[in-house]
Amino acid sequence: MAIDTKKCVGCSDCVVACQTENDVPIGHCRDWVVEVMDGTYPQLEIELRSERCNHCKNSPCVRCCPTGASHYSDGGIVLVTKNECIGCSACITSCPYDARYVHPDGYVDKCTFCLHRVKKGMQPACVAVCPTKCMYFGDLDDPGSEVSEVLKKRKYKTLIPEAGTKPQLYFLI
């Protein structure tokens, strides 16, 4: 997934859409918005980012999960199998992006890239709802996909690359 920080207005629509799509209980979230401001009045810069699980290629959460509940699924999407999760929270501690939370029902929950929608050929809920169309989702292995195209054209960054997790969330800057 690629997210255009130049277009994001930080409205948090992605957060609400995810909550209603995935029955995320109020008070928790699978995605969230970060605002970074730099400079002194009036020389200022601002970056807005919609963040979520980075679906890392080298995921510490998958590695540290004692039951195998955290795993790689179709297309490299990192998932948690609810009924295999014992809620030990080792994954939460290991994740440098703080992308996971403990669901009130006792298991660890996080972004699934809306795999249930993607399988039907739909976009993840956050991508589909975004009023600024700042998110691009697709197959990074397919050089012709929209997300690959946009990454070819634009400058981008990943978050905390030094953690070595090979994150799959790209921020266009």
Add this chain to the structure above:
Amino acid sequence: MKSRRQFLKISSLSAAGLVFGGGLLETFADNLLKNNQSYFKGPYDFARTPTYCEVCFWKCAGWVHKDENGRIKKIIGNDDDPNCNGRFCPRGTGGVGMYFDRDRLKTPLIRTDVRGKQSFREATWDEAFDYIASKMNKIKEEHGPECTALFTHGSGGKYFGNLLKGFGSNNIAAPSYAQCRGPREVAFLATFGQGINSPENTDIRDTKCLVLIGSHLGENMHNGQVQEMSDAIDKGTTIITVDPRFSTVAGKSKHWLPIKPSTDIALLLSWMNVIINEELFDKKYVEKYTFGFDLLKAYVQPFTPEWAYGITTIKPQQIRDTAHEMANAAPAVIVHPGRHVTWYGDDTQRLRAVAILNALLGSWGRRGGFYNPEKASVPHFHLPDFPKPNKNWRDAMGGKYKLADLALASGVCQATIPSPEMSCSIKGWIVNGTNLINTLPDQKKTIAAIQALDLLVVVDTMPMEITGYADVVLPECTYLERYDSLRISQGRVPSIALRMPAVDPLYNTKPAFWMARELAKKLDLLQYFPFETIEEEIDWELKQVGSSLEEMQRIGVKLLDREADDLYFGEDEDVEFNTNTGKIELYSTALEEEGFDPFPVFTQHPEPDSGFYRLIYGRAPMHTFSRTANNPNLTDLMDENSVWVNPKVAKVWDLKNDQYVYLENQDGVISDFKIKVRITERIRWDSVYMVHGFGHADKRMTRAFGKGVSDTQMITNVMIDPIMGGTGMRGNFVTFRFDNKKAEV
């Protein structure tokens, strides 16, 4: 950078409270499942039900989806709707929270104690209507039917409006005029003979230069405009933002002009000066379509960028550069008229300056400027003539504000306070879907008017502050539980949209149509409600335009053909403008006739005393006015406002981030509640900023009560626009207090 945990801490309740809250909501739903089967079943067997959103005035059309138990799950935009293009904003997506909010009004209430104390008894609908009808008839007998008024902001307004007009009054006002967009309508009417209306006819999609003056698109989530702005950013459109605050869109702008507040007219005049003197204006357009250019040219001569620099603090070079940007993009340039524009009392003149600038650049009626919108003409069923009122609220205005093309909510309020000069003060109000306590500035005045009433009826879904003053509260079901009149929006293509119930109403709540019609029965006005149900009325209307209720239930939105191919002016087309001269009036003869300046004049406005800061307020993308402050989904994103303070100011006051303070304004009004300090470079040192709509004082709104400060409470100095009666609200100054004790007298 904020981590996720910090974000949650900042934007939500404490983590523990949140978990608890989520749990409660589920228990609530479980109980409903057990106790109220009809909540889940209902007669509506639709996988998705069409609606248009009621969280704000943009009225995006969408689909309500239910889960396998028939419980509302989510709302998604309708792909065919030009207002939203299939994408709802956070408030629309979170609209489900209006339905699930446990604090909703649940049954009719009749007051048992003095106004302002939330002391009510539950009543039956019949009792409530009898009470209202007998009071209304008494007012009619003693004072005349004209002494009643309707304030409305919401879809049910049409039916209460017909009720009131049938009763014999035309005092029907929406705070969206005199407290919001009124000056812009009057200014554009005076200049182009045509208002802006809603959604705005700004052609952002195709513009090359977008100029925003205090308009914070992206924080105000006017959906279609935000979408088009985002597309424009993709295409490399130049954005110029004028704002004392580094707004979200300022962060996306090529030029940010951090103007000294209240000096916008000086900047606008200097832009005209540059564009005229450097001959950057659209000569052919100006010659063919406008009136008064030579007078304008002479008038703007003194207003050089150097003159404006001393007033606005914007450097002359930056004024010239941005003028050149506009001229280079012309006519595909939009000097945006904004929406909430009642700031300093000279707002019509400021918006006139905006209109004149657009005329010089030739953007009105041109691609990438302002298009000519079209609205579907859907015939209404012919009602018998309404009785002609002998008087109305304007009588209390002493002949002022003649150019106001709609009723002033503040004027109706004024006409309610008895005074010896007035033949009639208004005695009865029906307030539909607008929380006047937080909507009209100068709360003391609003409450004085309310205390002078014989009858106050409030129709709402939530126990907003205004309901605390009501004699009768009528609980409306939410938009997800009712039909409403068709949405007939203006746009590039005329469209209509249907709202129908996705589920049966929760509790003992009812739609406005039913309420108004039942009241009409009691008042013997049934002739103004010829259809027994709203479905029949909608179906009749739809059949007049070749559709039907059945079709709209399937498609939700229908685009109609434009009647003429006139989205933009044709090459060298002769255009007759609806002004006195038939031209675009750079020099306004209409304003001159009424004794006002025909050109905008810059006036100095008062500045804050030492230790005080100008109060600037605005919007957050996840809230609409004060009406969403208790919505469980949206308070989860933002449950209180904060006061933005420049670090220099914070240093003087020794303020820390996240510290809570009270505010006191120039008139000694101390805020009821505390507000969190946000120290940020994003605001000027002479101003503070907060998001409007917080600091609710009604305990029945459990999530919103006491959260943040109400900017409305701090707005006691109201600068009235002499042209159209708009209530300028940016002339208020606040200071910080560490307690809320009143000074000893």
